[in-house]
Amino acid sequence: MHDPVDLLTHDALLRTAEPRPDADAKLRGDPGYLTDRLRPGQLHGAILGSPWPHARILAIDTRAAAALPGVAAVVTAADIPGQARYGLRVVDRPVLCHAVVRCVGDPVAAVAAETPELAQRALALIDVRYEALPLVDDAEAALAPGAAPLHPGGNLLHQGHHARGDAAAAAAACVHWVEAEYFSPMQMHAFLETEGGVVEPDGQGGFWIGFGGHNPERDRQVLAAMLALPPERLRVVGTPVGGSFGGKDELTVQPIALLLAWKAGRAVRLHLARPQSVDLGVKRHAMRVRMRSGCDASGRLRCHTVDILADTGAYATHGPEVLDAAIEHAAGPYAWDALAVDGRLAYTNNGIAGAMRGFGAVQVQFALERQIDALARAGGWDPADFRRRNLLPPDAPGPLGQVVAPFDGPRQALAVAAAHPLWRGPRRGVDAAGRWRWGVGLALIHRSDGFGRGGPNASRLVLALAADGRIELRAGFTELGQNLLGTMLCLMQRWLGCAAADARPVLGDSALTPDSGPVAASRATTLVHRALAEHAGPWRDAVLQAAAIQLNVDAATLRLGPGGVCDADGRLRLAYAALAAALGEARPVHTIDLPPEQTPSEVDAAHYVFGACAALARVAVDGWTGALRVEQLLLVPALGPVASPMGLLGQMEGGALIGQGLATTEDLSPRGGRYPARNLDGYLIPTLADAPRCEVVAVQDLPAGDRVGPRGAGEISVNIAVPAIANAVAEAIGLAATRLPIAPDTVLDHLEALERST
Amino acid sequence: MTAAAPAALPATAITAAPTIAPACAPSAPTVAFTLNGRPVALAAPPDRRLLALLREDLGLVGAKPGCGVGRCGACMVWLDDEPVNACLVMAWQLDGRRVTTVEGLADDPRAAPVREALARHGAVQCGYCSAGLVVGLTWLHGQADVPDRDAAAAQLCGHLCRCTGYGGLQRTLDALFAPPAPA
Numbered sequence: 033m034h035d036p037v038d039l040l041t042h043d044a045l046l047r048t049a050e051p052r053p054d055a056d057a058k059l060r061g062d063p064g065y066l067t068d069r070l071r072p073g074q075l076h077g078a079i080l081g082s083p084w085p086h087a088r089i090l091a092i093d094t095r096a097a098a099a100l101p102g103v104a105a106v107v108t109a110a111d112i113p114g115q116a117r118y119g120l121r122v123v124d125r126p127v128l129c130h131a132v133v134r135c136v137g138d139p140v141a142a143v144a145a146e147t148p149e150l151a152q153r154a155l156a157l158i159d160v161r162y163e164a165l166p167l168v169d170d171a172e173a174a175l176a177p178g179a180a181p182l183h184p185g186g187n188l189l190h191q192g193h194h195a196r197g198d199a200a201a202a203a204a205a206c207v208h209w210v211e212a213e214y215f216s217p218m219q220m221h222a223f224l225e226t227e228g229g230v231v232e233p234d235g236q237g238g239f240w241i242g243f244g245g246h247n248p249e250r251d252r253q254v255l256a257a258m259l260a261l262p263p264e265r266l267r268v269v270g271t272p273v274g275g276s277f278g279g280k281d282e283l284t285v286q287p288i289a290l291l292l293a294w295k296a297g298r299a300v301r302l303h304l305a306r307p308q309s310v311d312l313g314v315k316r317h318a319m320r321v322r323m324r325s326g327c328d329a330s331g332r333l334r335c336h337t338v339d340i341l342a343d344t345g346a347y348a349t350h351g352p353e354v355l356d357a358a359i360e361h362a363a364g365p366y367a368w369d370a371l372a373v374d375g376r377l378a379y380t381n382n383g384i385a386g387a388m389r390g391f392g393a394v395q396v397q398f399a400l401e402r403q404i405d406a407l408a409r410a411g412g413w414d415p416a417d418f419r420r421r422n423l424l425p426p427d428a429p430g431p432l433g434q435v436v437a438p439f440d441g442p443r444q445a446l447a448v449a450a451a452h453p454l455w456r457g458p459r460r461g462v463d464a465a466g467r468w469r470w471g472v473g474l475a476l477i478h479r480s481d482g483f484g485r486g487g488p489n490a491s492r493l494v495l496a497l498a499a500d501g502r503i504e505l506r507a508g509f510t511e512l513g514q515n516l517l518g519t520m521l522c523l524m525q526r527w528l529g530c531a532a533a534d535a536r537p538v539l540g541d542s543a544l545t546p547d548s549g550p551v552a553a554s555r556a557t558t559l560v561h562r563a564l565a566e567h568a569g570p571w572r573d574a575v576l577q578a579a580a581i582q583l584n585v586d587a588a589t590l591r592l593g594p595g596g597v598c599d600a601d602g603r604l605r606l607a608y609a610a611l612a613a614a615l616g617e618a619r620p621v622h623t624i625d626l627p628p629e630q631t632p633s634e635v636d637a638a639h640y641v642f643g644a645c646a647a648l649a650r651v652a653v654d655g656w657t658g659a660l661r662v663e664q665l666l667l668v669p670a671l672g673p674v675a676s677p678m679g680l681l682g683q684m685e686g687g688a689l690i691g692q693g694l695a696t697t698e699d700l701s702p703r704g705g706r707y708p709a710r711n712l713d714g715y716l717i718p719t720l721a722d723a724p725r726c727e728v729v730a731v732q733d734l735p736a737g738d739r740v741g742p743r744g745a746g747e748i749s750v751n752i753a754v755p756a757i758a759n760a761v762a763e764a765i766g767l768a769a770t771r772l773p774i775a776p777d778t779v780l781d782h783l784e785a786l787e788r789s790t
Numbered sequence: 791m792t793a794a795a796p797a798a799l800p801a802t803a804i805t806a807a808p809t810i811a812p813a814c815a816p817s818a819p820t821v822a823f824t825l826n827g828r829p830v831a832l833a834a835p836p837d838r839r840l841l842a843l844l845r846e847d848l849g850l851v852g853a854k855p856g857c858g859v860g861r862c863g864a865c866m867v868w869l870d871d872e873p874v875n876a877c878l879v880m881a882w883q884l885d886g887r888r889v890t891t892v893e894g895l896a897d898d899p900r901a902a903p904v905r906e907a908l909a910r911h912g913a914v915q916c917g918y919c920s921a922g923l924v925v926g927l928t929w930l931h932g933q934a935d936v937p938d939r940d941a942a943a944a945q946l947c948g949h950l951c952r953c954t955g956y957g958g959l960q961r962t963l964d965a966l967f968a969p970p971a972p973a
Contacts, residue, residue, distance in 0.1 A: 055909035058917025061852025274918030513916025685957035
């Protein structure tokens with residue numbers, strides 16, 4: 033056992049005061065959002081969505097709409113010349129529905145008109161005849177015999193199973209059992225910029241397509257297939273993005289806007305209003321998770337049985353991968369003698385669920401960390417000690433038995449949290465008036481980085497000296513707010529010896545950037561690090577060789593520096609701009625192909641890399657209203673060397689508040705296939721008044737010989753905040769929460785029951 | 791399973807872009823106001839929203855349409871010298887008034903320290919809320935009777951941010967406003 037040696041404290045993170053390259057433009061209101069690309073002559077697109085959660089389309093009559101003066105195009109599925117459906121693993125989502133609508137808002141037709149008012153009037157003139165189909169609004173009911181199938185293959189979209197160990201022997205050893213059924217509802221991404229952008233004909237039969245996204249190259253392939261055009265005819269720009277959190281990963285309205293522009297032969301702008309964004313956009317999967325977990329008399333975890341039922345809504349999008357992630361994270365970083373995890377994923381008419389930050393793991397980690405806390409309580413053990421004694425060793429196989437990159441992060445993060453004054457002081461109390469009762473909760477998780485085995489884990493980046501002398505790192509990723517631009521600048525300076533002013537990250541434009549795969553799964557920072565770590569040497573050699581020829585000196589006397597190539601004393605000898613000018617078309621361009629970093633084990637969807645995080649939450653419970661007030665959060669990410677200190681801090685603070693929202697107020701559970709709220713006045717995300725004081729302490733250690741480098745920080749704070757808050761509530765008032773959010777009614781019922789029993 | 795919907799359902803249009811009001815009809819009345827210190831006059835239906843006037847008609851995109859119902863604060867501007875959500879102001883309310891947008895604060899010395907603090911303390915991520923926040927915070931910070939930190943915080947709950955968790959905004963307030971006097 034050794035203690036973590038390399039910590040970045042909260043103050044140390046802040047001291048960097050690292051500038052963010054896009055901050056000033058954003059604070060002045062115009063960093064170039066694609067929804068701000070307003071130009072004269074653009075047509076205005078509008079989409080007709082289904083008012084019904086499940087219905088057959090009998091007829092669509094668009095004649096009156098098309099005849100309205102000022103309407104340039106009306107499209108239905110019949111207009112699509114190529115692929116009329118899209119999807120990631122499962123191609124099941126129609127660009128426009130022609131036979132059946134499967135959720136409220138499912139697009140049926142669209143128009144492009146000279147003004148938004150005309151577009152709305154035209155939508156009202158489209159006559160769609162529907163015939164009702166049975167509503168499937170519950171995942172269990174969707175899988176019951178006789179349920180109306182949403183798709184030809186039935187309602188079971190995906191299932192998975194993992195078991196190991198001798199369950200009977202492990203169960204026989206158990207003295208303490210905890211069994212519960214947990215529920216986590218649909219959660220809205222609530223990015224502030226709703227889906228939108230512009231499609232512009234390029235005058236040569238192709239199109240420029242600008243919509244915030246995660247993977248412009250993948251979008252280009254799908255959009256080209258829809259129009260049966262070669263992908264080269266399309267240029268797709270996906271950056272910058274006004275927030276996504278996974279909600280703009282899959283295509284949203286791009287295919288419809290492109291179809292309109294293609295039919296009209298003119299530029300079309302399409303920007304959803306919030307209610308339609310809520311209807312059309314994906315959400316976090318609702319999950320019902322049953323867990324039965326046991327430990328022996330000494331407090332050793334023995335037996336863990338998990339059953340997951342997830343609701344993917346009308347279409348697959350990322351659903352199968354979400355369920356796979358739930359299954360993989362259901363055991364946590366703990367050693368179990370026997371484990372059995374089953375998962376099923378059902379189609380329903382409850383909107384559409386897809387990728388959301390925290391991805392598949394949030395729901396099961398809430399359940400698991402409640403179980404672990406309850407077992408510690410049952411046996412009278414300290415929750416930190418109980419976890420520490422049950423951790424897997426750093427070189428243990430992964431949760432599915434797969435080979436993983438060795439990692440000691442869970443133990444290190446837990447040690448830092450357990451040593452914190454918040455944990456070492458009193459863990460529960462009540463205010464003087466007796467109204468607020470507070471408690472301190474602990475949680476510990478690990479979570480995967482990158483995609484599972486078989487996913488699009490490879491990546492390509494390009495490092496090049498541009499004509500103006502800037503060193504460009506080009507990637508198809510997009511800037512979603514996560515500070516990828518700043519992280520790239522930090523890492524370029526660190527690895528390439530240049531100054532920030534010499535470096536230029538180029539992102540998210542299919543004409544300028546290579547196919548890097550999606551910016552998702554907390555992977556971009558790790559890939560940028562790998563690209564630079566592996567290719568800084570060849571880059572340096574190429575640049576120094578070229579400079580040596582220009583300067584007529586031995587390359588060994590030169591090195592890379594701020595501003596250009598320097599001599600051994602650090603004096604600038606040749607500016608990058610001068611080198612670029614001298615080299616002309618012979619400027620160095622390095623294509624960096626990163627092979628997938630994935631487990632060699634033949635376990636489908638299993639991950640190779642994990643990060644870890646521990647957290648403490650101090651939560652006060654209002655005995656009058658049942659509301660929760662998160663007062664203090666300590667987050668201890670163990671993700672290896674910090675690439676961008678302010679970037680890490682922002683990811684930790686921001687993700688934690690999304691987790692807090694799920695734990696305290698956010699609930700988008702559909703009723704009758706309809707969301708209960710369609711705007712931010714009815715769906716309550718945390719405000720400044722709800723934000724706790726957050727302290728972040730980063731563990732930077734990695735095991736000797738680690739080849740992966742920094743783990744991604746994009747998601748893990750969402751995952752950790754939920755169970756930390758739930759465990760704090762348990763400490764404060766003894767409520768073993770099983771349902772998210774932990775609603776005032778639940779709290780008050782519990783407090784009243786407590787009063788009755790005393 | 792719940793009961794099936796009735797057969798032969800009528801068509802229903804789902805409203806798109808309510809923040810983007812109808813473009814001006816030729817017969818629309820003229821509205822005249824001062825925008826960032828310059829007089830403007832344009833024809834606009836009386837119920838056309840200020841947010842649409844700014845973005846669609848006047849080409850100023852700094853105010854963002856986040857919700858269209860006055861909840862998120864991304865479209866905040868000053869009307870005369872008070873902060874308002876531009877999605878909740880209509881053309882008929884504008885005659886003779888002064889409108890200041892984030893673009894109008896570009897060279898305003900009162901906005902510079904606010905922008906600098908927000909950037910330095912990590913209050914900017916995706917940035918879609920940032921311009922509205924600059925408008926709201928510059929107003930608060932510029933009050934003759936400057937609020938203390940907690941009073942300022944209480945007035946900023948009309949600005950939603952989904953990215954930062956408000957940690958950067960907390961630090962910005964710590965830097966710009968005095969701590970509350972002890973009770």
